[in-house]
Amino acid sequence: MDVLYFAWVRERIGLPKERIETQAATVSDLVAELSAREDRYAAAFADLSALRVALDQELSDFDASLTGVREVAFFPPMTGG
Amino acid sequence: MDVLYFAWVRERIGLPKERIETQAATVSDLVAELSAREDRYAAAFADLSALRVALDQELSDFDASLTGVREVAFFPPMTGG
Amino acid sequence: MRIAVQEEEFDLGAEANAFAAGDDANGAIVTFTGVVRDLATGDLDVMEIEHYPGMTERALTKIAQEAMARWCLGDVLVIHRHGRLAAGDRIMMVATAARHRKDAFEAAEYLMDYLKSRAPFWKKEITSSGADWVAAKDEDEDALTRW
């Protein structure tokens, strides 16, 4: 699955996109898996209330299932306009 | 005093402006005086709820005093925009 | 603040660009443009707009000043035409500039609501079968109660 990072999440993790093989059932499981990997992930995911997640380019929730999902994106609340 | 008429009030009375010497104390008094003059005035002033009045270019009321007023205008509700 | 009452047409784009070129502190620019709509029957020949020279400028200036007093605005523009217009012609525009979008939007709506019912303009629709003064709508008068 492709995992994308934007804004300060991208800066903190240090890359915009990576391909990840995972058995994580939900977004939260994926976050736990990534956070366990390295400090920079743990730092980026420290406060989930400051993060948003999109599954296949639709806004979603951290307890959503990853079944069939090809693209996950993590980013802070949007500030367009 | 100058008396001005706009839109269908002007059309019904048949002129846009006239100079009137009057002792009318209020707008209502002036309306009564004009209505008594000729049918075309009576027709124009038949339904005061369909009319608006401005005194010296400020919206006002039919019971307002004419003391010191130089210009009175009668017209239907505005339809700008 | 600029108030223009004029017979000649105006260029919406040029006016919007000139207005928006003002102060950098204005992050939000709202414009409203009114266009002459054809009748349902499709046979509007001319829309004639009468106004009360002198009072019109006073009334629009007062409405714009009131908006500047009620909202935090950087600038206000009001243009209103009179005379003979055709379907598709632009009748009028207002523009507001503010730091924040809420002020710009609310002030533009306020300007429009007051301009509709408190500025001395009267519209007459002329078709091949006759001429009719446009009647004021209750909803336009009612719109004022929210301010």
Place this chain on the structure above:
Amino acid sequence: MRIAVQEEEFDLGAEANAFAAGDDANGAIVTFTGVVRDLATGDLDVMEIEHYPGMTERALTKIAQEAMARWCLGDVLVIHRHGRLAAGDRIMMVATAARHRKDAFEAAEYLMDYLKSRAPFWKKEITSSGADWVAAKDEDEDALTRW
């Protein structure tokens, strides 16, 4: 309906004129334009706007379609830039065309409220002393509750 996500600048006036040149049935045209504001300190060098290609277009299209479904609109335009901008540059615009002004105003405000909090753009302010991601405002999220 037109949605444009682009790096290059746009001409507000030309866009407004082209948009307003549409259907004569639309008596009311509203535009909103967002402009990069300088910082209170006056030292903004660059406003960098990051976005999520693909999702951005989908999100804006969905917001515009929702507006078309909720209000009686003739047309909708959304333009949003990304990349590096300077104070005074125009970031984005929305435009709505409708028979009646109420629909045009409400739909434009709706588009702005959703675009602010639901379209994947992120702003970063770069000054000589560093770079800061602009924080989302609670009031922008709260603005959605009125719809």
